[in-house]
Amino acid sequence: MTSAPSGSVPARNAAHGLLGRALSRCRDERATGVLHVQGSPGGAFHLLDGAVVAVESPGAPGVGTLLVRSGRIDADEWNAAHDAAGTGLLPGAAIAAGGRLGTAEFQVLHMMAVQDAVFAVLAGRLDNCAFDPAAPAALPPGLAPGVEPEELLVEAGRRLAALASLPRRVSPDRDxxxxxxxxxxxxxxxxxxxxxxxxxxxxxxxxxxxxxxxxxxxxxxxxxxxxxxxxxxxxxxPAPPAHPLPPPVADPAPPPPEPLAPAPAEPAGPAAPRPSLAPPEDVADPGPYPPLPQWGPGEAPGGAPAAEGLPRREPGASGIREALDASRPQSGWKGFLRPRGRSRTDSP
Amino acid sequence: MNHDALVAEMRTLRDQVVGVTDTVVAAVDGLLIAADTEDAIDPDGLAALAAASLGLARRIAAAALRGPLRRTVTCSSGGYTAVYAVGETAILVVVGDEGMNVPQLHVEARSAVERIGAILLAPEPEPGPGAVPAPDSAYDPQGVLG
Incomplete structure (x- = not known):
């Protein structure tokens, strides 16, 4: 992702710039495939001839979730749509293809979900972008028109700026x-x-x-x-303290928590910093966007919740400690219910 | 076993993977060790069912000659419930909504399972000078983590 930044999209922060460059390069090459955005929450941009036809992100509900949670469709239809998704359709598109949802209604919902997912991706941490040309686009051509990536990025930037201008700043997925x-x-x-x-x-x-x-x-x-x-x-x-008690000194020592993902391919200094369990008092202002709020002391009135308020029990107190091992001798009812005349595909 | 380290580990998993809503650590016999669940979920029942399902899945995998079990994942219309074995004595149950990134959960859960296993096997830390007394007095069956 070393191509020149797109001229029409002002790079508002590092995440915006990284994604904008990746998408504009796909646009220039009229690429068809999936652009995987690694990060938290991250996401996947489905591209057809360089235009964005769908965006999926763990950070924003998709069309199917919007439909089933609002009561527009029931859970059985939702499960059936998930099965149909094996054919390459998004679950929401499968519902529309089944005739349960009008094409116009689906397109409106779909565009809302796409814009929402772009916002969620850019509001979080963004590590890297990887293009997968083999993966098929998630929507059949013609059901929903593709969107210019620039339009999505400009709208997402407007939303991020609107959110940052509010008197209290709340992170979509960390607070x-x-x-x-x-x-x-x-x-x-x-x-x-x-x-x-x-x-x-x-x-x-x-x-x-x-x-x-x-x-x-x-x-x-x-x-x-x-x-x-x-x-x-x-x-x-507020986040609780990471370890209210000193860590155990016994051997074997638990390995230190590993970083979530490999280091970003580019210096992603102004990107939204990853929330750590320790309150980061030293988080600096990351850039043109005011920082999305971090876990921090004094953010909220009231002390941190007690971290030890949990049911507790020592493992193995019941005396049952053996592994469920298949090599162990099994109990005597092994052949109890075996049918006599079972059919076998390999029998003559 | 350092209960606070265990709680911190469970909370870390919830913070690391977007979409994880609840976690439970239980013994393989289904008895609860620690729960980070919302009030509407009964952690004891979930722990017992998850332990039973993991044992059943192991037997199914063995009966089908498909080698050692990695995990079980239950997919439903509202999300996922994944069960991992922690060593040979405990299980980790992770509940997530339908937006949860399941492949990422498997990556994060692998290292979390190792750390949880080490915490469960470690002896109780010696109360040194200045150490916080064991929080037995803070026992709270509701399992409210905040």
Whole structure:
């Protein structure tokens, strides 16, 4: 990815620049395949003749999730669509191909999901881009038109800037939010989406998790959560200390935690830094975007939750310690239910 | 066994892989060791079922002559439940939503399983001077991690 940056897309940060260069190169070569974006959450851009026909990311719900969580289709149809996805279709496209969803309705939802996924990819950490020309595009040509990569990047940049301009900054997939006690909002009329967010904000879920749970766009939910943070309805949960107790000194010592991914191919200094368990007090301002919020002390009122509040039990206390080993002599009912006249494909 | 190190390891896995929502560590007999689960999930029942499913999957793999088992993954309309063996005495259960990157989970879980295995086998650290007393008083069956 050493080609010159695209002229029309201003590189707003390193992630934006890296992805923009990769996509514009695919555009110039009219490439067909999948551009895998490694990072957290990362994603996959499906390209047809250089145009983006679909984007999948663990950081944003796809069309199928939006459909099934909103009640538009039921879980059985969703499972059937997943099976159809083996033919190369996205699950959402399989639903549309089955006639359960109008083409126009699918295209609207699909474009929303694509834009949301691009936002999620750029809001996270981006390590590298790798193009796979062998993988097929995920949509049949003609069902949904491809989009110019520049359009997607400009819109994602606008969304990132809008999110960064809010008084409270919330990361879509790193900040976990909890509802502030009901007295603050019990008597107020709340928008339905806010009530849904309050119902889901249990301190364990990020805006991304809530978006998956209720079937809304992750950008929509992140903006709403950031506003609710500013209004005191929800609060981000600070990360607990990594190790409240000193690590065990016994041998064998557990190996140190390995880095998540290989080092970025380019100096990705201003990219969104990876959240570590230790509160990073030394995170510097990474660039044109104000940094998305990090785990940090003092972010939220209230102390860190007690990390030791868990059920506990020593392993092996039941006395059952043996491995489930296939070489062990088995119990005596081995041939108990074996049918006498079973058919064998290799029998004469 | 250092319970806090175990809890930190489970939480790290949830933070590392986007889409992981809950984790449980249990003994192979299905009894719970530690749970990082939301309130709606019964960690004891999940641990027992996961241990049974892993044992069953091992037997299935052996009956089908397909070699040692790597893991079991249950796919449902709302997400995934993966069960990994931790050594020969424990299991790790990972629950994720439908957006979870399953291949990435397998990569991260491999190293997490090694570290969890080492934590489970390590003896209780000696309470040295200045050490925090063992948090037995903080026992909380609800398993709320925050």
């Amino acid at each position: 976990r939010v909890t509802a502030v006690g009901p007295p603050a909002w019990a008597d107020e009329p709340l928008a339905p989406v806010r009530r849904e967010i309050l119902g889901c904000a249990n301190g364990r879920r990020s805006p991304r998790d809530i978006a998956f749970l209720i079937g809304r766009g992750v950008y929509t939910i992140t903006v709403e959560v950031a506003r609710m943070c500013a209004e005191g309805l929800v609060e981000t949960v």
